[in-house]
Amino acid sequence: MTVADLGLLQASATRHVQRKKIATLAVPAVILLYLTYIFFAFELPGLAGRARLDNAAILLSDAVSYKTHVTRDSRSGDIEVAIEGERKGTYPGGMRPDWMTTDGNTTIIDLGGEEVVTLLPDNAFTLSLPGYPLIEASLVNGRVTSNQPGDAPDWISQSGTRLGITTPHGRVTLTRTKTEVFHYQPGWELFFFTLDSPYFGHGPLALAFGPQLDANRSNLTGVWQDFWSNRMWRHSDVVWAIGETILMAFLGTFGAAMIALPLAFLAARNFTPLRIVRFGFRRVFDFVRGVDALIWTIMLSRAFGPGPLTGALAILVTDTGSFGKIFSEALENVDDKQIEGIASTGASTVQRYRFGVIPQVTPVLLSQALYFLESNTRSATIIGAITGGGIGLLLTQAMQTQKDWEEVTYYIILIVLMVMVMDTISGWLRRKLIKGE
Amino acid sequence: MTFADPDRRSGIQDGYLALVARRRLYGGLTLLIFVLLMSSGFVIADGRNAGGFWSGLSQLGDFPAGVISEAWQKRTQLPAHMLTYFPALLETINIAAVSTLLGALFGLVLSLLSTRGLALWPRLTPLFRRIMDIMRAVPEIVIALVLIFVMGGGPVPAMIAIAFHTSGALGKLFSEVSENADLKPVEGLSSVGANWSQRMLLGVLPQVAPNYLSYALLRFEINIRASAILGFVGAGGIGYELKNAMSWGQGKFDEAAAIFLLLFGTIVVFDQLSSIVRNRLTKGAAL
Numbered sequence: 195m196t197v198a199d200l201g202l203l204q205a206s207a208t209r210h211v212q213r214k215k216i217a218t219l220a221v222p223a224v225i226l227l228y229l230t231y232i233f234f235a236f237e238l239p240g241l242a243g244r245a246r247l248d249n250a251a252i253l254l255s256d257a258v259s260y261k262t263h264v265t266r267d268s269r270s271g272d273i274e275v276a277i278e279g280e281r282k283g284t285y286p287g288g289m290r291p292d293w294m295t296t297d298g299n300t301t302i303i304d305l306g307g308e309e310v311v312t313l314l315p316d317n318a319f320t321l322s323l324p325g326y327p328l329i330e331a332s333l334v335n336g337r338v339t340s341n342q343p344g345d346a347p348d349w350i351s352q353s354g355t356r357l358g359i360t361t362p363h364g365r366v367t368l369t370r371t372k373t374e375v376f377h378y379q380p381g382w383e384l385f386f387f388t389l390d391s392p393y394f395g396h397g398p399l400a401l402a403f404g405p406q407l408d409a410n411r412s413n414l415t416g417v418w419q420d421f422w423s424n425r426m427w428r429h430s431d432v433v434w435a436i437g438e439t440i441l442m443a444f445l446g447t448f449g450a451a452m453i454a455l456p457l458a459f460l461a462a463r464n465f466t467p468l469r470i471v472r473f474g475f476r477r478v479f480d481f482v483r484g485v486d487a488l489i490w491t492i493m494l495s496r497a498f499g500p501g502p503l504t505g506a507l508a509i510l511v512t513d514t515g516s517f518g519k520i521f522s523e524a525l526e527n528v529d530d531k532q533i534e535g536i537a538s539t540g541a542s543t544v545q546r547y548r549f550g551v552i553p554q555v556t557p558v559l560l561s562q563a564l565y566f567l568e569s570n571t572r573s574a575t576i577i578g579a580i581t582g583g584g585i586g587l588l589l590t591q592a593m594q595t596q597k598d599w600e601e602v603t604y605y606i607i608l609i610v611l612m613v614m615v616m617d618t619i620s621g622w623l624r625r626k627l628i629k630g631e
Numbered sequence: 632m633t634f635a636d637p638d639r640r641s642g643i644q645d646g647y648l649a650l651v652a653r654r655r656l657y658g659g660l661t662l663l664i665f666v667l668l669m670s671s672g673f674v675i676a677d678g679r680n681a682g683g684f685w686s687g688l689s690q691l692g693d694f695p696a697g698v699i700s701e702a703w704q705k706r707t708q709l710p711a712h713m714l715t716y717f718p719a720l721l722e723t724i725n726i727a728a729v730s731t732l733l734g735a736l737f738g739l740v741l742s743l744l745s746t747r748g749l750a751l752w753p754r755l756t757p758l759f760r761r762i763m764d765i766m767r768a769v770p771e772i773v774i775a776l777v778l779i780f781v782m783g784g785g786p787v788p789a790m791i792a793i794a795f796h797t798s799g800a801l802g803k804l805f806s807e808v809s810e811n812a813d814l815k816p817v818e819g820l821s822s823v824g825a826n827w828s829q830r831m832l833l834g835v836l837p838q839v840a841p842n843y844l845s846y847a848l849l850r851f852e853i854n855i856r857a858s859a860i861l862g863f864v865g866a867g868g869i870g871y872e873l874k875n876a877m878s879w880g881q882g883k884f885d886e887a888a889a890i891f892l893l894l895f896g897t898i899v900v901f902d903q904l905s906s907i908v909r910n911r912l913t914k915g916a917a918l
Contacts (some may be wrong), residue, residue, distance in 0.1 A: 225732065234788045250781045445672050448665075452760075474773060484899040488860045488870065492877060498692035500686035501680030503673075565677050570772040579772055579864055583679070586772065590864070593776050606773050613768040621837055 259365075260383045262291060264303055266376040268317050268333060273301060276599070277383050282425045285389055289526055305364040311375050313448065321359060321366055321372055331357050331368055338368050356460065360482035382600050384426040393418040427601070432588065436612055438502040439584035442577065443616070445507025449562045454514045458521035461545075465525060475518070483514030492579050500582030504620040508577055509570050517562070524558040525551070557628045564620040571616040573611055585609055697881065710838035711891035716872055720893050721869035722786055725903075726852035726861075730790050734797025734854075735847045737761075741798060742805035743831050750816055760845045763806075766799025775861050789866035793854050801850055808842045809835055841912045848905040854899055859894055869894060 233239075264280040265323045266272070275290060277283030290296065301313040308324045318332030329350075331340035338357045342350055351358045357368045365376040387394040392407045393416060401413050408416045426513050459465045459477035491508040498504040533550035543550065578586030585605060592601045677684045702709060743749050745759035769790040779790035791803065816834040836843075862870020869890055876886040 228732075229729070232725060235725060235730075238787065241782060241787060244785075245782045247781070253777070253780065255903070297865055353767075357865075427748070438676070441672050441676055445669065445676060448669060450748060474767070480899065480902075484895050484902065485891075486856050486859065486898055488856070488863060488873075492692075493694055497682070497690040498680030498684065501678040501682070503680035503684055503687075572768075575770045576772040576860060580860075582681075587885065589773065590776065593780065596780065602777075606769075606777075609770060609773060610765065610768050613770065614764065615770065617764075 257603040259380045261375045266373040268371050307363045309363050311362050323387050328342050356556045376601050381505045387420050435585040435588050441500050441506040442574040445506035447567045447570050449510040450513035450517050453519035457518050461522040462525035479515045479518035487512040491577050494579045501581040505577045505583050524555045528554045561624050568620045572615050660765045664686040698884045698888050701884040705885040709889050712886050719869045719872045723858045726786050726789050726858040730793035731851045731854050733896050737798035737865050738801030741802035746806045746809045763799045765801040771796050784865050786867045789861040793857050804846045806840050812838045845909040
């Protein structure tokens with residue numbers, strides 16, 4: 195090697211290092227520049243103003259607690275107690291929660307934290323709070339009046355028609371038509387039984403070993419029936435919805451694999467010598483993949499209506515393209531020697547494929563199908579939200595009402611569990627079927 | 632071994648045939664269960680669907696025909712529509728790009744923290760693995776819907792939702808790659824007193840960067856689709872415009888057709904681009 199050569203080598207090495215130096219600086223700089231662009235393109239500076247943090251607070255507190263409405267009608271004086279203010283959560287006549295006591299014409303509601311509301315006759319009430327003078331309010335000639343001054347603290351809002359008091363543990367509202375008290379408690383109320391069930395309020399031990407509560411059915415069947423038909427949490431609907439979502443993923447994935455396998459032979463170089471056929475099928479796969487699940491879902495739901503079948507077909511069509519591509523690549527990589535070996539024993543074409551090709555590609559095919567099943571369980575959730583089927587639909591419905599956040603939380607937990615269980619099952623099947631463990 | 636011994640030979644033969652018969656029986660039973668599951672699943676899905684399969688099949692062509700005929704009638708307006716919806720398309724692509732970028736960065740950190748031999752706190756590797764599992768398991772729509780409620784519609788909820796899922800998904804793939812990384816450069820660096828981030832940046836990343844990049848590109852393809860579909864449930868971008876055009880129905884099908892074409896073109900272009908780049912990355916050729 196001459197000195198000139200060495201000089202050239204050194205120069206090229208220096209250039210190389212220089213280029214790398216520039217690249218190490220340029221890449222983060224480009225990323226930073228792009229993120230700055232996004233910062234303004236996505237209007238992030240205005241986001242703080244648009245974000246509804248009170249919504250976030252409602253969501254978080256409502257997810258782990260529930261409220262009971264105590265409503266007194268101003269005209270009749272009747273008091274109704276309903277969980278979340280819903281008809282299906284209404285306490286039947288004579289049944290009252292233990293934080294509420296009635297004595298003649300007065301009703302005492304203990305909100306917790308030494309906050310006590312006393313509902314007095316003639317549409318009056320008092321609210322005693324620790325460290326604050328007793329609040330008295332009543333309805334006089336159709337006007338809301340109270341002992342609060344005009345410059346009351348901001349957790350009290352009052353006008354001639356409405357008085358609202360928000361305390362750390364609840365809320366009291368007095369309007370011309372009704373007095374309403376919100377009582378907050380932690381937990382998911384009525385998760386097992388609604389109030390009209392005879393099993394409400396009994397512990398698991400009492401139900402398992404205690405006396406028979408309903409004369410017509412044994413405790414075990416009764417517990418199951420009342421739990422399954424719980425109108426508040428709709429356990430049977432939820433289980434069906436999860437079943438639908440898994441069904442969509444299962445039918446779609448394996449249906450696609452079954453359709454894609456024969457087509458993949460037609461798109462593989464070593465099985466289809468005709469170039470034009472190969473090219474045609476490859477473009478079909480590309481087209482089907484390119485159209486994307488979203489467009490297929492919209493198109494199919496126009497024809498088949500909402501439901502799990504539509505979702506399954508949308509997954510099936512999209513994945514036929516993906517599987518066709520993957521399978522044909524796997525088929526192009528098969529070892530010809532095995533096929534020749536089978537052919538040398540005088541096997542027919544079908545036998546050559548059955549014993550020479552299929553055993554070679556089965557592991558790839560199966561593992562891909564199972565991977566797709568996993569990710570399709572997630573896709574089926576979102577497709578269900580669009581077509582209207584499965585747990586995705588229940589989730590969007592619960593979100594849209596914007597009040598049943600405990601149900602939203604419940605569905606989210608179930609969805610995450612469902613995906614994790616499907617991941618585990620498919621991982622177990624992959625190990626079992628492919629590695630033969 | 633005495634293969635000449637006829638008793639012995641027939642014993643082996645019988646054993647083999649019994650084995651084959653049992654294998655066939657198991658295979659046949661698995662197939663039978665699979666066929667039963669598929670057909671009963673189809674019947675259940677068909678029963679719970681609003682429209683039946685066979686009646687729907689005959690209407691399958693109606694919607695595309697309606698869209699195509701309307702788009703053809705107003706074909707002169709198609710380029711104008713495409714121009715109108717281009718900003719929305721750009722937003723969808725931007726959502727995908729940012730969320731892939733952020734997801735890859737978080738995934739990178741998570742993967743290095745959860746790889747044996749590289750982790751900063753080796754005892755915490757199972758914890759970081761679990762975190763990644765949970766992040767992967769949360770479907771994007773769940774986070775997107777919750778964030779839309781808090782932040783209002785727009786690209787940010789979709790971005791965060793996709794980035795969250797991407798961190799978990801890429802983190803797992805990244806950690807599988809870095810498990811196979813050569814530890815010698817890391818040891819060399821630690822012998823000269825490099826700290827953890829220097830060891831990772833200078834010792835591990837150069838080895839795994841091509842594979843990481845190729846996985847990130849693959850994820851970018853997936854995320855374009857995800858961001859389009861999230862737009863449909865209210866998170867901005869082209870999906871949102873598509874939803875508006877679709878809910879209008881007949882009369883705006885030409886706009887829907889323009890959006891279909893834009894979306895289709897984008898997906899195909901980015902698929903092709905990323906597959907070219909990935910081929911070069913994995914085969915080691917210069918870009």
